[in-house]
Amino acid sequence: MALSKGQKSYLVIEVWNWDNGYLANKMRIMTSSFQRPNPKAFKVEAKVSGHYVNSILACQEAKDKGFDEALVLDENGNVAESSGANVFFEKDGKLFTPAKGNILPGITRATVFQICEELGIPTEEKFFKPEEMQGADAGFFCGTAAEIVALDSLDNIAFTLDWESSLSSKVQQAYRHLVLEEDYSYLKTQPQYV
Template sequence: MNGLSNAYIRPLIICSPNMSLSKSHKSSLVIEVWNWNNGYLANHMRIMTSSFERPNPKAFRVEAKVSGHYVNSILACQEAKDKGFDEALLLDADGYVAESSGANVFFEKNSRLYTPPAGSILPGITRATVFEICERLGIYYEEKLFKPEEMRGADAGFFCGTAAEIVALESLDEISFRMNWEDSLSALVQKAYRHLVSEEDYTYLKSQLQCAN
């Protein structure tokens, strides 16, 4: 109806306005679509550990996709860009890696993928899709707590999210990831995801994985 064959789709639940900070009795559903020139798809992002923490899960419902949470994201992202980086990596209150300003994060080491567990992150739809891809291709993945020191200098890393899709990381805090991206398992996951969203079969990539092993 909007004449868009390829677009970003954003559903929003809007509560009825009030100044009393009380629970709303009505809500409305709005679905917006627009052309999306995804800057994330440039790939090979240089990221930095932000001085801003992910909001405390005891203070917010961090597992919910709430517009107000993105004030924290804006602060972290702008700090990174002001310092010459492409994006920020936020830690939780205990110093463990949480997520970027607007996407979940994975890193690859010794042919295994690692990502932070639920608790201080938004457990995104694309993150769940990465799990599904890994299971179908036979790629080991693990949810675990880790510090940025463990992620720096790993084999590869990527962000994933509805807007980001799957985007390769070049470095964290000026320390490059070791592998050529195209040779990594993470690149196979990225390729599989692009097939999946285009409703194309990606199981043939399993043979590439077996050859790599």
Template sequence: MQYYNSNTVLYLNGDFVKSETAQIDLYGQSLHYGFAAFEGIRAYNTHNGTRIFKAKKHYNRLKQSCDLVSIPFPWDIDDLIKQTYKLLEMNNMKDAYIRPLVYSDSNMSLIAPEKANIMICAWDWAAYFGDKQLKCCISSYQRPNPKSTHMEAKISGHYVNSILATTEAKKRGFDEAILLDMNENIAEAPGANIFVEKGGKLFTPPLGHILPGITRATVIQLCKKLDLECVEKELTVADLKAADSAFFCGTAAEIVGLKSVDDTVFPLKWTESIGATIQRTYKCLVLEKQNYEVII
């Protein structure tokens, strides 16, 4: 996939520069150790114009991620949002995936840097998994022990774990992986949270071993609007395989249904599932269509 061309502009430390000419320090911890923080944000072309969905929540989480691991974050969030809209306008983008990245200055030690840099880029990106239901497998890789790192921080180095899990799944003939936590409970997908439907209710793993996804929080809010019961609780592999239906959610993935886990096919038709209702309602929300679907 081509993420930029000769005309693409990105934001770098207060300036707008051509993507082709932007440079990064090769002696920084971010490149050598994965010590950087990032966000994935989406902009949508709505009837009210281009809207960045939950921009402030994403940039607040970016700052929180930096604070948790002692990466300096001296930037004003409102200004970053303003510059992001300007970036979209300069690249003539209305629907876009936006990637802010905070990375370290020159520093080859194992001590947090005294200075950091910020880059914001954007590209055209459809829903990460497309619109098909996914065949998934339980990964042999686990999510890191939360006592070994800050799982609530969106840190670049954490995604080595994600790359290993997805690569393994695809080599085995599946679309995506599902990772367990250190206690062998369901955690999340490599780049998305998971919800499980059983008996007309939704269930999702609790915080602690997972990234607190902004889309995950949005799904929980939508359940309240739609008067759907959503329970945060630990889920075993047996719970997942006994479910009626399941779906992933995330900024890149949006809402995507699962067809199966390992050899177990979910019995409920996707179009009749709560996940499909959430999928339609989420699309209405991001496109600023106010008439939420009502379940009777």
């Protein structure tokens, strides 16, 4: 054992049933006091097991305070992601998600962009504070474990649209169809806002 670079790499693949809280909808989330690791200290775009210590601390803090999950900020106070998933919020007919730099740009996140392009739902990557997300029309987490899970509120401020009438819900439905190799073109939206 050493702190130097290893000479060999090994691959292990494990499979098991997973029934976790992410599979439920309408999560109550809170802004965590824990920050996402600084990208100058870690390779934050890598899915590395050591990063999950930070995630566990943030998630446990949220659960200890009666929430379902944490929203983690970067070192500049911008929204980064949850303790284990990417985040989107919906406002005025458009989906917003944190820009790359302090996030793990996940495969499910990329799939959400693909779905939005196919359904005609505008998206934007940008840096934003949690206050901009609070009280938005809708929000969701997305990731391998989360798939796409609706958010109920952020810091006890509810999202304003009924989930079923949101564009975010259409993305969730399309994702479920996509993973089952089913057609979801019927969900294509007409522009709602000009």
